[in-house]
Amino acid sequence: MDKKYVLGLDFGSDSVRCIVVDSADGGVKGEAVSEYRRWKQGLYCNPAESRYRQHPEDYMESMQECVAGALEQCGRDVAANIVGLCFDTTASTPCLLDEYGTPLALLPEFKENPDCMFVLWKDHTAIEEAERLNELAARWEIDYLRTSGGTCSCEWVWPKMLHCLKQDASVRAKAWSWAEHGDWLCAILTGNTKPETMARSRCFAGHKALWNEDWGGLPTMDFLKEVDPLLAIFDGHLYTHTEPVGSFQGHLCAEWARRLGLKEGIAVGMGAIDCHVGAVGAGIKPGTLVKVMGTSTCDIIVQDMKDYDAHTVRGICGQVDGSVLPGFIGYEAGQAAFGDVYAWFARMLNWVLPEQERSNGRVMARLTEQAAALPLTAEDPVSTDWFNGRRNPDSDPRKRASITGLTLGTGPASIFKSLVEATAFGSRAIAERFGEEGIKIDRIVATGGISQKSPYIMQVMADVMGLPISVIHFNQTCALGSAILASVASGIYPDVLTAQEHMCPKTSTVYEPDPARHSIYNILYDKYSEMK
Numbered sequence: 001m002d003k004k005y006v007l008g009l010d011f012g013s014d015s016v017r018c019i020v021v022d023s024a025d026g027g028v029k030g031e032a033v034s035e036y037r038r039w040k041q042g043l044y045c046n047p048a049e050s051r052y053r054q055h056p057e058d059y060m061e062s063m064q065e066c067v068a069g070a071l072e073q074c075g076r077d078v079a080a081n082i083v084g085l086c087f088d089t090t091a092s093t094p095c096l097l098d099e100y101g102t103p104l105a106l107l108p109e110f111k112e113n114p115d116c117m118f119v120l121w122k123d124h125t126a127i128e129e130a131e132r133l134n135e136l137a138a139r140w141e142i143d144y145l146r147t148s149g150g151t152c153s154c155e156w157v158w159p160k161m162l163h164c165l166k167q168d169a170s171v172r173a174k175a176w177s178w179a180e181h182g183d184w185l186c187a188i189l190t191g192n193t194k195p196e197t198m199a200r201s202r203c204f205a206g207h208k209a210l211w212n213e214d215w216g217g218l219p220t221m222d223f224l225k226e227v228d229p230l231l232a233i234f235d236g237h238l239y240t241h242t243e244p245v246g247s248f249q250g251h252l253c254a255e256w257a258r259r260l261g262l263k264e265g266i267a268v269g270m271g272a273i274d275c276h277v278g279a280v281g282a283g284i285k286p287g288t289l290v291k292v293m294g295t296s297t298c299d300i301i302v303q304d305m306k307d308y309d310a311h312t313v314r315g316i317c318g319q320v321d322g323s324v325l326p327g328f329i330g331y332e333a334g335q336a337a338f339g340d341v342y343a344w345f346a347r348m349l350n351w352v353l354p355e356q357e358r359s360n361g362r363v364m365a366r367l368t369e370q371a372a373a374l375p376l377t378a379e380d381p382v383s384t385d386w387f388n389g390r391r392n393p394d395s396d397p398r399k400r401a402s403i404t405g406l407t408l409g410t411g412p413a414s415i416f417k418s419l420v421e422a423t424a425f426g427s428r429a430i431a432e433r434f435g436e437e438g439i440k441i442d443r444i445v446a447t448g449g450i451s452q453k454s455p456y457i458m459q460v461m462a463d464v465m466g467l468p469i470s471v472i473h474f475n476q477t478c479a480l481g482s483a484i485l486a487s488v489a490s491g492i493y494p495d496v497l498t499a500q501e502h503m504c505p506k507t508s509t510v511y512e513p514d515p516a517r518h519s520i521y522n523i524l525y526d527k528y529s530e531m532k
Helices: 056-074 076-080 127-137 157-167 169-174 181-190 202-208 221-227 229-234 254-260 274-281 339-350 360-373 412-436 449-453 455-465 477-489 496-503 515-530
Strands: 005-011 015-022 028-035 082-089 094-097 177-180 248-251 267-269 288-293 297-304 318-321 328-335 443-447 469-472 508-511
Touching: 005 056, 005 181, 005 274, 005 477, 015 056, 015 477, 028 056, 056 076, 056 181, 056 254, 076 082, 082 181, 082 274, 082 477, 094 157, 094 181, 127 157, 127 221, 157 169, 157 177, 157 221, 157 229, 177 181, 181 202, 181 248, 181 267, 202 318, 202 328, 221 229, 267 477, 274 288, 274 297, 274 328, 274 477, 288 412, 288 449, 297 412, 328 412, 339 360, 339 412, 360 412, 360 455, 412 455, 412 515, 443 455, 449 455, 449 469, 455 469, 455 508, 455 515, 477 496
Parallel strands: 005 082, 082 267, 288 443, 443 469
Antiparallel strands: 005 015, 015 028, 094 177, 248 267, 288 297, 297 328, 318 328, 469 508
């Protein structure tokens, strides 16, 4: 009997990764990475304004390049037996569409207009629009914020799309609908790009667009027009129904089969947010908190529907049925800056060097070595982690970071140590909020680049949290999660939990907390908490 292989795609902030996986045991047969060319050049972005935009051409070009690279490693026999694919993307990363489902940036007249591109998750240009929506929602008859921690973030779809519409009359004249990056990706791969009929992921919709079955789907047009009359542009052009993660959505269309070098007609599964899919790849189940640790973090936990009492978790991004595992409520939280905090500090130290001599990697290695050697005391400097605002708990995009307890004797390693501790304190605040709200955490599993690369950061995390942390020995858990979903969409396995049993990594490194250091961190954490 021929082996069956599946393809998993992971669209991150900087690049797309592709792996080809043996569905029998999760073995990787080929993998490749392709960076977004325009994004790497800094085009269409302005960090000073918190504007981060990505061109759809970057996604398409990099997808073709990395799939070709992974297939080249596999060999012809493996490539011929790929039966399905699935993907994850960042979110909320939406884009305005025309009536045919084409991102406006792909139209000649808008190809250089940032407001016609995908608005990356960390774009904070829509703070005022989010504040207007939240102010109205607080007094609306339907509580549209009930399952999203009581707030709609400026990182989410409605404020972002409204902000883009407000910038240019010519954009407003052409805009018809919008789609998250993952929804648009599913649409082009299956050939169903009409906005009113394209498949919409429950994960994106529930966590980022205020969709919920309790109020019939998206917020009503009456509410949206009250937020701003410009949102009437979308009237009748959106959706009510959504699809759970991993569900079969159609067959790979002829055009994209040709462009990707795959067989026409293989199964395409419904994608989801990268961190949610990474949790699938890390083997999430009830009681397991999965931390996806990269430039930001995302914390994911699930609860079986039979144990769900419709209780909403205070100050946490969202809770959505079927957003992580079908049949389970998926809870999402996270930090708006994690690895980005360390990269910022490295850049600060690097700025005096000629550009050709700058190396964040060397600076980070030296800082880590020296920080790990420092003693830990209750009088150490304390930092907060809100360099890109605070996402959770209790969202506040205007929040700014700080460092206290500095003296003339404080060195770079001490500051770096306090920044690492700040990111760990932010993680602890999220975990404590879940516990306070009755969501039980039995163990923590970490994945993502930082968990693989920095034993120092992971040990600090364990010492601050006071819990063991298992780090999965796999570099591409998001892409693996996508491959697992592809195996379900293509009918190899009946459900995600069964697929995980066969395909998830079996080994991990466990970081055990040091009780003495945890006691000191309790004191420093109290100082951090007082700075809220």
